Amino acid sequence: MTQTSEHRPGTRTPVADAPLQGAASSGTGLAADRVRWSVGDRLILDDVDVTAPPGALTGLLGPNGTGKSSLLRLIAGVERPDGGRVALVPRHGGADSAGAGESAAADGAAGADGPSGVGEPEDLLTMRRRRRARTLAFVEQDAASELPVTVFDAVLLGRTPHRSVLAGPTEDDHTIARSALERAGAGDLAAREISTLSGGERQRVHMARALAQQPRVLLLDEPTNHLDVAAQLATMRLVGELAADGVTVLAALHDLSLAAATCDHVVVLAPEPAGHVVAAGPVEEVLVPEVIDPTYGVRTTVLRHPRTGRPVLTFDEQ
Template identity: 60%
Template sequence: MTDLRTDRDPARVGVAPDTRPGDGLDAARVSWSVEGRLVLDGVDVTAPRGAVSGLLGPNGSGKSTLLRVLAGVQAPDGGPVPARVRFAGEDLLGLPRRRRARVLALVEQDVTTDLPLTVLDAVLLGRIPHRSLLAGDSAADRAIAHDALCTVGMEAFADREVATLSGGERQRVHMARALAQEPELLMLDEPTNHLDIAAQLDAMQVLRRLAGAGVTVLAALHDLTLAAQTCDHVVLLSGGRVVAAGDVHDVLVPDVLDPVYGVRTDVLAHPRTGRPVLTFTPRG
């Protein structure tokens, strides 16, 4: 099965639009270094509530690292003026871990496990923040996990072991686990990695439906044209710094992209949607 289900009611996976307070993600002065090398250099980034924001940039620009720092997986560098990461008016990094796990979900690239987990068991891990430490899976937990699998088109794989899946299938299982977490803020690192074209488009439509129901979505994307077709807002990184941020029509233009990617960009208009379609040729 290659298509992601986009005909599900988003509220079935915990995204009731009238219960999401605040104005989205707002981070400032985010820096991170390793072995004396500065990977993120004072990054400011916003992701509006109820929108799909694309985090763009060449390989090595800091996209994955930024997502991990924003999600609290890695601590930002200290300094005279520390980093600020707020969501819906709250200090996101200052929240207790379980509380933060109820607010945000992070889908990373190529997550592997040696444990003999079934697909359903892997998705049920997303329910852990919502139950007491000693409680098992409830009927409600299993229903939410099933709906999440249906949303990503993986319900037929519920009893398969995760280790037996293809890369694209595993990617969709990770997305289902994040949906089962019922986040208000969803961060994804290359969510279309390993997916074929139809599944890429369907995955982005799932994110658009979630955003329409009030979830704040921030996704690192490699494909600029896919970002132009599906994102409301984009942030462009280069060398660990923000080069530009804003509407796709303002950021995804030759004057901005050519110096960052070292190419010549032509921007066309999609004949049906009017959104930008990007083509690239080598410089010189």
């Protein structure tokens, strides 16, 4: 799959908030190979292959229960797969691998969880927790937020993987957290107790915490859930900007027109048999009736957005 950045809406220029770009410019892709996961005797994901190219927004699509959240949780290390591999794949071997090697050394773990050679894929599943937290951020669907902390302190927690275990947050950490809140459209919520927020407000705060982590890879499970239409557009624009900055984004989405309007690539999971990939590739090739109709059990009409020319999908029952 190749990057098709000209398709992304909104600005494609690198954003001005330098503090949030930190680890984002490395151009690391993500490859999940033959990922298999069962719960009890129920097979949820059956040898699933998903690739998220570096510095691109990849939409993970599929009907309810096809395993999108499960796959994101496995990639994030929340669950362990029964089989398969999840790796960071450098775009340019030299620069990326050098960066990764430095990070491993900073962890005191060089040679243990770092890549073995220049340009080698790096195994995410065996990566040390702390290093993974500096590499990858995950915004879960309806993540619980009952901690008795302010929004600002919750976002500041995103900085934890970047400092030594006993050190408190630095002035830089505060600056990055403030910038992350602003960028996620939640600057005015900083002093609020997180448990008092509405669903949409929480969603922005979770995004801000992920931004404060300065990840190379960002996993989003339904990032527009709970958001009004303006906030949905703002969130997807932000995600597109992050991808333009070099962050590899894999986002589970239900709104196929939103995916068509914003994603560089899409991967569609199908319900039968358990969580397998029916199609993957550029939006124009994958979001077509031949793929969507049998997968979702609908009749799809593909229109064109009058301004962007991108696909707009409408649906009828079969």
